[in-house]
Amino acid sequence: MKWTIATVTFRYHLHSYREIIRFAEECGSDGLELWEPHWLRHRSDIRQFASAFPIHAMSAYLDLTDFSLLGWKQRLLDKLDACRELGIPVLRLFSGTLSSSLAVERDWEQWFRRIEGINRVAEPYGVQVAFETHPGTLLDRAAGVDRFCQAISRNGWQQIGINFDAYHVWEFGVNPQSVLDEWHPYIRHVHVKNAAIRTKQFAMSNVYHPSGCFDELRPLGEGQVCIRTVMEGLCRYRYKDAVTLEWFGLPDGTLLKSEIQFLRELTANYKQEVS
Template sequence: MKWALATVSFRYHLYALDAIEQMARSCGFQGIELWEPHYIRHQAELMRRIHGGSATTMLPFGVLSGYLDTTDFSQNDAKWRSALQVKLDSCYALGIPTLRLFTGTKSSAEATPRDWVQFFERIAQMNELAAQAGTTIVLETHPNTLLDAPSAVDRLVAMIRREGWSRIGINFDVFHVWEFGDGAVAQRLADWYDVVKHVHLKNAVRPTRDFDMHNVYHPMGRLQDSDSISTGVVELAPLLQLLQDRGYSGYATLEWFGEVSETFFLHELDKLNRMILVAKE
């Protein structure tokens, strides 16, 4: 398992990418989850670094954290495929193996049988395009999206297995799965493990709206409930032990939306590494 730093943590901070990378390296992260707006903002700089031969000295970008509404069926397929191809091309250009997306803004409670049919048609296209680009696409478990309940995730997982979509997986967000409300976070991870291809680690002190997208990405968003990964309501140690036992070798991103500091990240990674050591014993 490899720890990744999410650059979205720096969405309202004036840090250059070099400074973020230096902090990530000094704290002990093995990779970076690159937020799509950061990629767009720094694209020219990133291309210069890649083509200038400095890529081997950089921490790898393990994930591009992007946005594309797969449940907006008012958008024709050609336009939607074109938008996805741009993101896959970006991954290819930077050698990023994984593209993280949300399913969109339609919740599972709102989805009709026809919505699911159209969604799976798009997932089939996504798998095809991702295979051509050599990229894996992971869809995040998140409130108010299609993957906001166990039964909905089960439905996607079953289709991935049945259709053999090898380039489609789940981004297992531990807090959001806890928000499903049945207390079975570790069981969900075990049930879906074969299609879990990325993990988000975050925590809070209570069920919260801190992580609602309109709050997280608003300059005046309030994040008073966000907490350390070791003291929030989600018990992470059993989840990390399960990942360790199953031989998970992908990235687990520490997704933090509060104030950033090297001290904070060092503390969080120390806690994570201690949990891993306990899991190995």
């Protein structure tokens, strides 16, 4: 696996892109997950250093359940163009802002038609489009993710998959490790984070607020989600792509270095146990 740090960690701090790369290297990271607003604001710097340090995913935004949205295809193409230019293999999106609890059959049908189009458009780019398991979206409970996986398989969508966020899957009320049996063929990217309780501090309204509160967040080994079993499950299914440490607190180099080391040791220990 490849261990990456999300540049969204630096969303409210004055660091150049070169400084973020140096920070990530010192933490032992294998690369970055690029937050789309960083790309939109600092294109020249990112272009200059794109070959110096790998970017394994772009975390971007496009409300694909707003079926009145005009120009969504061009917005998608802009994101795919950026991925191709920077050599990014995965584009992370959300399904949209419609919760599965509010969606009717027609919503799913319209969304799947859009996914069919996205798969077709993304193919010549060679980019995987991964939709995150996330509250308030079509993929906010296990049944919705199951339905999505079945549609990927049924339609043969080669460029479409899941961004598996272990904490958010735990919020669904299921063990993240247990659903890997069904979902692992469709996972294209992984997010790991943790918290002391079932917190609202990962909500976008808090994460992107300048005075957001993050006191309930915890290191990976100390929160409610058993990251160890999640990583063991990914190892068992030979997942080899990127795992992003999605840290929303202050950019603490000591903490992030410890987290990357924690992940490396978990997977190393698993390999030793099964060898």
